[in-house]
Amino acid sequence: MPTLRELELAFVRGMFDTTDVTAERFICANGMAPAARLAIYRNNIVHNYREALRDVYPVIERLVGEDFFRFAADRYIPCHPSCQGNLHGFGGEFAAFLEQFPPAAGLPYLGDVARLEWSWHESFHAADGSAMAIDRLMTVAEAALPSLHFQLHPSCRLLASPFPVDRIWAANQPDAAESVTVDLSAGGVRLLIHRRGDAVAIEPVGDPEFALLAALMQGMPLRGALDAARAVDANFDLAAFLVQRVSDSTLAGFVVPTSTAIGSVAPPGRGQGSQRSRLQKRDLSVNRA
Amino acid sequence: MPATTETVVSHGRITAPGALRSRPLATGIPARSGVGLRAPHYREILATLPAIGWLEVHSENYFGGGGQPLHYLERIRAEYPISLHGVGLSLGTTDSLDQEHLRALKTLMARIEPGLVSEHLCWSSVAGRHVNDLLPLPYTEEALAVVCAHVRQAQEALGRPILVENVSSYLQYSHSTIDEWDFIAEVAARSGCGILLDINNIYVSACNHGFDARRYLKAVPAAAVGEMHLAGFDRIAGLLIDTHGTRVADPVWQLYAEAVEIIGARPTLIEWDTDLPPLAVLLQEAATADRMRGERHAHAA
Numbered sequence: 001m002p003t004l005r006e007l008e009l010a011f012v013r014g015m016f017d018t019t020d021v022t023a024e025r026f027i028c029a030n031g032m033a034p035a036a037r038l039a040i041y042r043n044n045i046v047h048n049y050r051e052a053l054r055d056v057y058p059v060i061e062r063l064v065g066e067d068f069f070r071f072a073a074d075r076y077i078p079c080h081p082s083c084q085g086n087l088h089g090f091g092g093e094f095a096a097f098l099e100q101f102p103p104a105a106g107l108p109y110l111g112d113v114a115r116l117e118w119s120w121h122e123s124f125h126a127a128d129g130s131a132m133a134i135d136r137l138m139t140v141a142e143a144a145l146p147s148l149h150f151q152l153h154p155s156c157r158l159l160a161s162p163f164p165v166d167r168i169w170a171a172n173q174p175d176a177a178e179s180v181t182v183d184l185s186a187g188g189v190r191l192l193i194h195r196r197g198d199a200v201a202i203e204p205v206g207d208p209e210f211a212l213l214a215a216l217m218q219g220m221p222l223r224g225a226l227d228a229a230r231a232v233d234a235n236f237d238l239a240a241f242l243v244q245r246v247s248d249s250t251l252a253g254f255v256v257p258t259s260t261a262i263g264s265v266a267p268p269g270r271g272q273g274s275q276r277s278r279l280q281k282r283d284l285s286v287n288r289a
Numbered sequence: 290m291p292a293t294t295e296t297v298v299s300h301g302r303i304t305a306p307g308a309l310r311s312r313p314l315a316t317g318i319p320a321r322s323g324v325g326l327r328a329p330h331y332r333e334i335l336a337t338l339p340a341i342g343w344l345e346v347h348s349e350n351y352f353g354g355g356g357q358p359l360h361y362l363e364r365i366r367a368e369y370p371i372s373l374h375g376v377g378l379s380l381g382t383t384d385s386l387d388q389e390h391l392r393a394l395k396t397l398m399a400r401i402e403p404g405l406v407s408e409h410l411c412w413s414s415v416a417g418r419h420v421n422d423l424l425p426l427p428y429t430e431e432a433l434a435v436v437c438a439h440v441r442q443a444q445e446a447l448g449r450p451i452l453v454e455n456v457s458s459y460l461q462y463s464h465s466t467i468d469e470w471d472f473i474a475e476v477a478a479r480s481g482c483g484i485l486l487d488i489n490n491i492y493v494s495a496c497n498h499g500f501d502a503r504r505y506l507k508a509v510p511a512a513a514v515g516e517m518h519l520a521g522f523d524r525i526a527g528l529l530i531d532t533h534g535t536r537v538a539d540p541v542w543q544l545y546a547e548a549v550e551i552i553g554a555r556p557t558l559i560e561w562d563t564d565l566p567p568l569a570v571l572l573q574e575a576a577t578a579d580r581m582r583g584e585r586h587a588h589a590a
Contacts, residue, residue: 001464004431005383008415015420026427028461030498032527037460040528045422052421082419085377085390086349090421125353154355198357 002026015042016078049077052090056121059172060098060114063107072101088125092118109163109184116165116202119157119193123200129153129252137246137254144256146223150216153252155195158214162188166202194250208233209241213250221257318343318370318404318516318556322575322582325560326371330568331361338368339572343404345372345558351401352393362401372405372516372558373398374485379419380439380453381412381426391446398447405516405556407452407485408443410436410473427462428472433479440480452515453477454485457493457522457531469494470508483515486552488545489537489560493522493529502544503551511552519545519578520560534563537574542581549585557582 002010010022015038027034050073054061061069076097082090095114098104129151140148159165164186171180190210192203205213208229215225229236245251321342326334334344344365351358362371378390398406411423426432436453444450455473467475477484486509495502519542521535537545537559545557559574 004427004435007427007462008383008412011424012415012418012420026462026464028463030461034460040459040530041422041424045420048421082421083417085379085387085413085419085421086352087421088349088353124356125358126355127353128355128359195356198360
């Protein structure tokens with residue numbers, strides 16, 4: 001008689017490796033072979049994962065066709081175990097899998113299209129961020145601005161690709177026009193995937209802004225992030241960035257480092273004209289120290 | 290831009306924030322029929338506010354913590370009591386319970402204030418690997434101890450009793466020593482949890498394994514039964530499979546009528562997960578359950 005642990009381990013092994021028949025020994029035949037009974041569970045499990053992948057990757061399925069998608073999914077599923085009870089977490093490595101999948105070698109953009117779909121999926125389910133009023137940013141002393149750590153909205157994801165994956169994605173939506181053709185040699189894109197209201201938006205952004213957002217996402221203070229942007233474009237307009245990304249909630253908050261917190265907040269109602277208008281372009285000169 | 294408007298826009302709410310609490314929240318689940326809430330029906334339910342007692346969702350669909358799913362659930366919650374039904378906690382695993390999963394559920398409970406919280410009498414993971422399916426347990430003293438310890442831990446972490454649902458099964462283990470109905474009764478007695486009695490699952494398992502479904506109904510402690518489920522099954526290769534993709538079958542309606550006589554009137558859910566039909570079909574099924582429960586309960590009294 002197996003312990004519960006032994007039974008569970010053998011059962012799961014047999015679900016993904018049909019040569020492992022250990023669990024059959026623990027099951028009553030009762031009019032139907034144990035192998036056939038276990039196969040019902042195996043089929044259910046694989047079916048559930050296949051459907052989960054189809055839900056997250058409809059564009060990939062449309063690009064490669066149902067049969068190829070199923071063929072790829074059935075090879076992905078056994079070697080990419082689910083590690084949580086929430087099925088929405090399944091499928092995150094499908095992009096890397098497709099890039100290494102020899103039968104898909106002729107479609108080099110598949111991996112990044114899959115990355116875009118996974119980003120969309122994560123963004124759709126992500127937590128709600130708190131909205132940041134631009135007024136709050138305007139209470140920060142100008143000298144303290146470079147040391148601020150900005151928090152991006154939980155729904156923000158970034159994706160850089162050498163392929164026009166946003167156009168490939170758009171051309172393969174259910175409501176897309178039939179005759180769209182995408183020029184694969186049209187060049188790469190840098191994308192910000194984020195929620196606007198309840199809808200997920202896929203927004204192309206310029207190289208400097210992408211560098212800045214990527215640095216903020218890594219937890220860099222504004223100073224370092226701005227350096228990254230200005231390494232790409234020395235004239236990058238920080239003020240315009242802040243106004244746009246606070247108002248569309250990409251920037252969902254900021255933390256003032258403790259060492260500069262005291263005295264960094266402008267006293268209210270004292271007519272701090274130059275400080276209160278720092279979000280205008282002329283006043284924004286963050287030191288690149 | 291006034292701060293309040295900004296908040297509304299950033300959360301994408303169509304209604305003003307105050308509208309979410311426009312009426313007192315009913316937290317209990319009434320002994321009426323409810324239907325499973327699925328994304329394709331969100332808008333129709335909000336637009337038509339059908340006369341159903343309550344709605345049930347799969348908890349894990351809202352673990353992300355934001356966006357459209359939570360937005361709609363909160364708006365629907367403002368109109369109906371909600372039951373949170375989990376499919377992924379894996380109460381029967383020999384691993385320790387997934388604390389992150391419990392935390393996500395607790396966060397969702399704080400936000401939705403559900404009338405009922407339920408899970409399944411099954412296992413779905415071992416050694417950190419999940420199969421995201423409801424696998425049957427062997428009915429042994431060892432499994433009983435594992436499940437009871439996990440139910441107690443879950444209830445402690447969540448701060449309230451949960452209901453545990455009988456699953457349908459396509460196999461039995463040769464070393465089981467306890468009948469399923471005695472097993473689930475014992476789980477309730479030892480852990481203090483309630484029972485979510487799935488009438489379709491009893492029927493499916495009774496046919497697959499050749500036991501008497503009425504014996505099951507008589508063996509479970511009526512006082513512990515806090516909810517019933519009804520769903521459709523399919524017949525595949527000589528077995529009944531719990532597909533949740535069709536109308537409730539006649540023999541399951543019959544068994545439901547008997548359950549109401551034996552156990553009493555309980556909140557009853559029409560479950561439908563695959564090949565989702567128009568909302569009207571779910572509402573018809575719910576109305577049938579309401580009518581049947583009314584007749585049988587009166588008859589029993």
